[in-house]
Amino acid sequence: MAVRECPRIVIVGAGFGGLYAARAFTHAPLQLTVIDRHNYHLFQPLLYQVATAGLSPSDIAYPIRSVLRKQRTTRVVQAQVLAIKPHEHRVMMTDGAVDYDYLIVATGARHSYFGHSEWEKSAPGLKSVTDALTIRRRILGAFEQAERESDEARRRAWLTFVIVGGGPTGLELAGAVAELAFKVMVQDFRRIDSREARVLLVQAMPRVLPTYPEALSAEAESALRGLGVEVRTNTAVTAIHPGWVTMGEQRIPAATVLWAAGVAPSPVAHSLGVPLDHAGRVLVEPDLSIPGHPEVFVIGDLAACMDQTGHPLPGLAAVAVQQGHYVARHILNLMQGRSSDPFRYVDKGTLATIGRGRVVADFRVFRMSGFWAWLTWLAVHLFLLIGFRNRFLVLFKWTWALMTSQPGASIIIDGTETSSAADTAVKEEIAKTGGAPSAVARAQGGMSKAAALR
Ligand SMILES: Cc1cc2nc3c(=O)[nH]c(=O)nc-3n(C[C@H](O)[C@H](O)[C@H](O)COP(=O)(O)OP(=O)(O)OC[C@H]3O[C@@H](n4cnc5c(N)ncnc54)[C@H](O)[C@@H]3O)c2cc1C
Incomplete structure (x- = not known):
């Protein structure tokens, strides 16, 4: 490949992988272009706190331009990338194209509903700021609707929260919703007792946190139960509709269902024209390049990269960050005609x-x-967390929440949208059963059971 004196490096995606790669090029003599569909870097590990009214979006998002402000040869472009054309060395955006000498693709993952994309409307996942605000709207809106509801069965449905998926995100969400219901909001309502809420965590596998050691899984499950969460392991969700969810034979009216069960790689992977693994991630070479294109690298959640024992690395921020650093160093080596050792993840x-x-x-x-x-x-x-301001604000809000037990961000933005589909469906579902405690409601176990679990 004939490379210019000042090579053009393009990074697609300014998440953990892309941003840390970009920062590693700080003093290098090259033209760097960072493309992201958002103008901010998002700290996903704290998204659940935005979704459960602990933090505001701006506490965990930071403008990409500000992060890279001091890198004078770096250009930031806010655009959606549609496809990559490796043979033409070109990145196709919705409005234009950018050519590269070296490319780093770090577009991450999105939700996977295991072939049931129709579930997404009723059970939002947690991946973006918009998702977090949608979830927050539904959770807080459900309490508001319950407060106004005079029918017992409907109120119960409004106060039922089902979290699907027993990985770290499911546990974070279930724990935070339980704390909201059973501790934080206890004094906020007049007609309902928020402690009447039911929080269910549904996990298809035999234990929560299946990738953790068994003892820690057991501790996590017992901590959840201690918070009042009903944990159902070995239970698969078979249908999700606005207002209800089915697990095996049991149909549970629930206005709020949250999805934390699966992720799928970004669709940009398909345009690379290289082999993908069963989950759709790009099978990368030991130096994280793609087969046949030593100048194109895929990192982070989008990459199927094996560890030293031949097992795929998990979708973790730490993996993406280390890969970002590695690829930047490797490209600098290539520019100087030097080789690099294969990537090795330090766990x-x-x-x-x-x-x-x-x-x-x-x-x-x-x-x-x-x-x-x-x-x-x-x-x-x-x-x-990126940015002193964000660190300071988050620390302040956590301290405040600890001292006062009050959430930092419990306003409903755009309340008109609050679970309107779920609202209609819950009413329809209850109307079908005449508002009386139905077979479905009985199957729920009723309020007394939820109270007993607390
Ligand atoms: C709710 C949640 C909690 C998590 N908690 C933890 C945790 O506690 N610890 C941990 O280690 N990991 C955690 N993770 C996983 C971690 O966040 C990911 O592994 C990590 O973000 C992956 O980095 P990435 O760079 O591959 O992708 P991302 O960080 O997802 O970044 C992808 C970037 O690409 C951009 N993008 C995507 N598609 C396009 C496109 N077509 N055009 C332009 N731009 C595009 C996106 O806007 C985004 O900025 C969590 C993830 C989630 C969702």
Whole structure:
């Protein structure tokens, strides 16, 4: 490949992988273009706190331009990338194209509904700021609707929250919704007791956090139950409609269903024209390039990259960050005619949080849970957040929430949209059964059971 004196490097996606790669080029003599459909970098690990009224979107998002302000040869472009043409060295956007000498693709993942895309409307997933605001609107809106509802069965449906998926995101959501219902909002309503809410976590596999050691899974499950969450393992969701969800033979009226069960790689992968794994991720070479194109690299959630033992690396921020650093260094080596060692992920462990003060941590050489794990979680997340302002605001809001037990961001934005489809469907569902505690409602176990679990 004939490379110009000042090579053109293009990074698609300014998430963890793309942004950390861009920052690693700070002093390099090259033209760097960073393309993202948003003008901000999003700290996804704290999205659940936006969804559950703990933080505001701007606390966990940071303008890409501001991050790269000091890199004078870096251009930021806000655009949606539609396809990559590796043979032409060209990135196709909705409005134009950009040519490259080296390309890094880091467009991440989106939700997967395992072939049931129709479930998305009723059960939003958590991947973007818009998703988080939608979920927040539905959760807070459900309490508002319950407060106005005089029919017992309908109120029960408004106060039923089902979280599908027992991975870290499902646990974060379930724990935070339970804390909202059973602790934070207890004094806020006059007609309902928010503690009457039912929070169900549904997991198709035999245990929550299946990628963690069994002991930590058990601790996480017991912490969830301690918070009042009903945990259903070995239970698959078979249908989701506005206002109800079916698990096996059981149909449960629930106005709020949240999806935390699966992700699929960004569709940009298909345009690369290279082999994908069963999940649709790009099978990369040991140096993270794609077969036949040593100048094109795929990193982060979009890449199917194996660890030293031949197992695929998980979709974690730490993996994307290390790959971003590696690829930047590797490109700089290539520009100087040098080779690089294959990429090697250094696993520093994983953390999962289940409500305030409850965290399980697996640092491989040792495991921990409880208060110290929680302090570690706080420190790691504050350290990784981009921008002093964000760190300061998040620390302030967490401290405030701890002292006052009040959420930091509990306003409903665009309340007219609040679960309107779910509202109609819940009413239809209840109307079918005449408003009386139906077979469905009985199958729920009723309020007393939820109260007993608390
Ligand atoms: C709710 C949630 C909680 C999580 N919690 C943790 C955690 O606690 N710890 C952890 O390690 N990991 C966590 N993760 C996973 C972690 O966030 C991801 O592994 C990581 O973000 C992957 O980085 P990435 O660079 O591959 O993609 P992303 O960070 O997703 O970035 C992709 C970027 O590409 C842009 N983009 C996508 N498509 C296009 C397009 N067509 N055109 C232009 N731009 C595009 C997006 O706007 C985005 O900025 C969590 C993820 C979620 C969703």
